[in-house]
Amino acid sequence: MAGEDAAACAPQVGGHAPRDAASFDEETRALIAPDAGSLPATPPSAVEANFARYFAADYLNPGHDQYVYRHPNGLCVVGLAPAHVALKEEGGITAIDFNVGKTDRSEIKVTGKRKRNAQHLQENSALCKVCTKDKTFVVRCCVKGQLLEINDRLMKQPDLLNTSADREGYIAIFMQKPADWLKVKDKFLSFEEYKNLRGIC
Amino acid sequence: MTATHAAAAESDAEARSILERAAAASFPPLHAVHHLLSVGVCVRCIFRMFGAFSHACSCASLTVPFFHSFLEEHDDSAKGGSCSCLSTDGACCSICFGILLPTCHQDEGVVPFDDISRIDIITSMVSQAIQREGYQIDGFSLEISLPAVVAANERAIRLYMKEKYGSENWFKDEIFSQQTMSVKEGLRLLIVPSLEKQLGVKHGNNSFRIRLTYTHDDASLKLKRLLPNDSNRKRKAESREGNDTRRNSTYDDKQTLSETDSFIHKSLEGIQDQEFCSLFKLPPEKVSKPCHLVISFLRPAIYIGGRYLKLSRNVSQSCWIIDDERMGEASVEEIIKESVCAISRGDGYKFHAAGREDIDVRMLGSGRPFLIEVLNVRSIPSAIEIQQISDKINSSEKKHVRIRNLKLVDNEIWAMMREGEAEKQKQYAALIWTSSPLTDDDLQKISVIKDMEIVQNTPVRVLHRRSPLERKRIIHWMEIEKVEGSSNYYLLHLCTQAGTYIKEFVHGDLGRTNPSIGSMLRCRAEILQLDVTDVKMDLLQ
Numbered sequence A: 001m002a003g004e005d006a007a008a009c010a011p012q013v014g015g016h017a018p019r020d021a022a023s024f025d026e027e028t029r030a031l032i033a034p035d036a037g038s039l040p041a042t043p044p045s046a047v048e049a050n051f052a053r054y055f056a057a058d059y060l061n062p063g064h065d066q067y068v069y070r071h072p073n074g075l076c077v078v079g080l081a082p083a084h085v086a087l088k089e090e091g092g093i094t095a096i097d098f099n100v101g102k103t104d105r106s107e108i109k110v111t112g113k114r115k116r117n118a119q120h121l122q123e124n125s126a127l128c129k130v131c132t133k134d135k136t137f138v139v140r141c142c143v144k145g146q147l148l149e150i151n152d153r154l155m156k157q158p159d160l161l162n163t164s165a166d167r168e169g170y171i172a173i174f175m176q177k178p179a180d181w182l183k184v185k186d187k188f189l190s191f192e193e194y195k196n197l198r199g200i201c
Numbered sequence B: 001m002t003a004t005h006a007a008a009a010e011s012d013a014e015a016r017s018i019l020e021r022a023a024a025a026s027f028p029p030l031h032a033v034h035h036l037l038s039v040g041v042c043v044r045c046i047f048r049m050f051g052a053f054s055h056a057c058s059c060a061s062l063t064v065p066f067f068h069s070f071l072e073e074h075d076d077s078a079k080g081g082s083c084s085c086l087s088t089d090g091a092c093c094s095i096c097f098g099i100l101l102p103t104c105h106q107d108e109g110v111v112p113f114d115d116i117s118r119i120d121i122i123t124s125m126v127s128q129a130i131q132r133e134g135y136q137i138d139g140f141s142l143e144i145s146l147p148a149v150v151a152a153n154e155r156a157i158r159l160y161m162k163e164k165y166g167s168e169n170w171f172k173d174e175i176f177s178q179q180t181m182s183v184k185e186g187l188r189l190l191i192v193p194s195l196e197k198q199l200g201v202k203h204g205n206n207s208f209r210i211r212l213t214y215t216h217d218d219a220s221l222k223l224k225r226l227l228p229n230d231s232n233r234k235r236k237a238e239s240r241e242g243n244d245t246r247r248n249s250t251y252d253d254k255q256t257l258s259e260t261d262s263f264i265h266k267s268l269e270g271i272q273d274q275e276f277c278s279l280f281k282l283p284p285e286k287v288s289k290p291c292h293l294v295i296s297f298l299r300p301a302i303y304i305g306g307r308y309l310k311l312s313r314n315v316s317q318s319c320w321i322i323d324d325e326r327m328g329e330a331s332v333e334e335i336i337k338e339s340v341c342a343i344s345r346g347d348g349y350k351f352h353a354a355g356r357e358d359i360d361v362r363m364l365g366s367g368r369p370f371l372i373e374v375l376n377v378r379s380i381p382s383a384i385e386i387q388q389i390s391d392k393i394n395s396s397e398k399k400h401v402r403i404r405n406l407k408l409v410d411n412e413i414w415a416m417m418r419e420g421e422a423e424k425q426k427q428y429a430a431l432i433w434t435s436s437p438l439t440d441d442d443l444q445k446i447s448v449i450k451d452m453e454i455v456q457n458t459p460v461r462v463l464h465r466r467s468p469l470e471r472k473r474i475i476h477w478m479e480i481e482k483v484e485g486s487s488n489y490y491l492l493h494l495c496t497q498a499g500t501y502i503k504e505f506v507h508g509d510l511g512r513t514n515p516s517i518g519s520m521l522r523c524r525a526e527i528l529q530l531d532v533t534d535v536k537m538d539l540l541q
Helices: A006-014 A026-032 A046-050 A178-185 A191-198 B002-025 B030-038 B043-049 B064-074 B119-133 B148-165 B183-199 B217-226 B230-241 B249-269 B273-279 B332-343 B383-394 B412-423 B440-447 B502-507 B517-521
Strands: A052-056 A066-070 A075-080 A095-097 A119-121 A126-131 A136-140 A145-150 A172-175 B141-145 B209-215 B292-298 B302-310 B348-353 B361-375 B401-409 B425-434 B452-457 B470-482 B489-497 B525-536
Touching: A026 B361, A026 B525, A052 A191, A126 A145, B002 B064, B030 B043, B030 B064, B030 B148, B043 B064, B043 B148, B043 B183, B119 B183, B119 B209, B119 B292, B141 B183, B148 B217, B148 B249, B148 B273, B183 B209, B217 B249, B302 B332, B302 B383, B302 B412, B332 B348, B332 B361, B332 B383, B332 B401, B361 B401, B361 B412, B383 B401, B425 B502, B425 B517, B440 B470, B440 B517, B452 B502, B489 B502, B489 B525, B502 B517, B502 B525, B517 B525
Parallel strands: B141 B209, B361 B525
Antiparallel strands: A052 A066, A066 A075, A075 A172, A095 A126, A119 A145, A126 A136, A145 A172, B209 B292, B302 B361, B302 B401, B348 B361, B425 B489, B425 B525, B452 B470, B470 B489
């Protein structure tokens, strides 16, 4: 049974209504059938495949490590790097606060293709604050450009910063001019360099 | 020689009978007719203005000298050897500028054609152009565009006649005041039978259009300068538009001319006869340069539709070039266009498809509906030719694209394609990897889901060009199939609402698509390959 065409058998196996998946002609079936032998044990993740990953160690302050994932379309995802000092605090991060000084970054709604209302921020502008049990750390933008969105799920689920800071726990998305990127690009470390610097694997 | 003489004699006789009939039925006193002739109005325009115009007026013998001698015989005032109407200075008709009685071919200098009916020259130019362009036609319709000056000329002559003969009794009859045949109608009357004969097809409400565009730049510009307010209004409009219009001088000239024409038309309508007389020289000056004629053809776009399969992950749907660098080795659009272009000749080809897929996504199964719009096509492709287009693509060496159900379709299908695009369902097969092996319970859990709503924040991948929004989409059903010989790879079959981002639905796009395959199975899910296996539309099935 296991050796047979699973899709063709699926309706019977699951005991539910037949599906269109069973109705492929032979040719289509042959085209979509993967070759198990050629598949890598672990494929590159969506982040690895779609972004160039850069790191800023000790950004403005010791231990303030951040990442910038740059998509070929010019957008940058910013978040906390694995060795960020806040992640090492006891109990990890407990809250995130997008209220920095004059503005609350979570209250600005960017709209339209032209990204109306998007704030123009500098590399060293404060993006948000992350709080641990008894400390607060300021997170910086790291890139100069328009702030398109902040990850508002973090306000309800700050634990995402502890569990998957490199994916669902990202902090914000920026859009920057290609020329501005070229200016700051060389200041960042590559993933390899960062890994070696912090001794993580 | 004798035959020619005989023909000439016959023609003379015919011309005489036409003149006699016209003189008896509709001409005013012949001295007025003669006067028109002497101020440079052509024979055909005279017939036209007095309501005596017919196809017979194309008779080759109906020339000015012939007309003059006829008048000499019947009217004393025309007697005398030297008469201004006989001067052979080659001036065009002071109304139609030679449109009804062409005197020369504009592009090849002056060609006298006394032996043939002069309208036939235009006809043979049209016929040659049709052959040169390779049009195959089963009929034609005719569009004629004349410069506004012609209407102004006609009005000037009418007013001149009114001024001169207004007090005479014959003028007070309706003869001259009534609406007579326009130059355009006159030309149509002469040229349509000639075109029908030459082209061997009938004139009618055909989609193949022959367009005769007559222009007379010198006279148009001269007339424009005479009109009041013109220059002021023009200049104001120009200064408002800024300098842009002036930079490109050829464009500007053309623009100005077409604007001039509609402006003249409008201005003339608004001018009273009295003002008209004060502005224009009556009768109009003789002009030696005839109208310039441009012959063009137009056939409405035809549509060839079908479904395409894209079998390569390195071929985009449309030509995709970023910073002069080509993405992918080819495109569906170019491959199809090239084959259509090789078999069906047109001025342009436009590719339209019902939705699209990413460059690295194959389009399999039923294929995706598409249309090729062929502009100004030379001949309507036959069923055999359509088959040839299809065969050409399907037998190509690289096999990137395959075509199904290619056929000639009417333009209603256009609306049907756009309509179905939003609500259509699409089926996919995705090769996915999960960070932990899935259990039978997991597979079962996925397969019982029906019409589940998901929320997709605009994917990061397209956020640079699309609006940041939460988009709600429906996943109609899913089925996960194990890939033999590997514990973490699966084939995910799913059917979704149009516009669902499948890749993001699998990996979750940093949590921005929710739920996702990863979040539902509580593991990390990655997508390696994606194929569209069905675009569910009735269209071109």
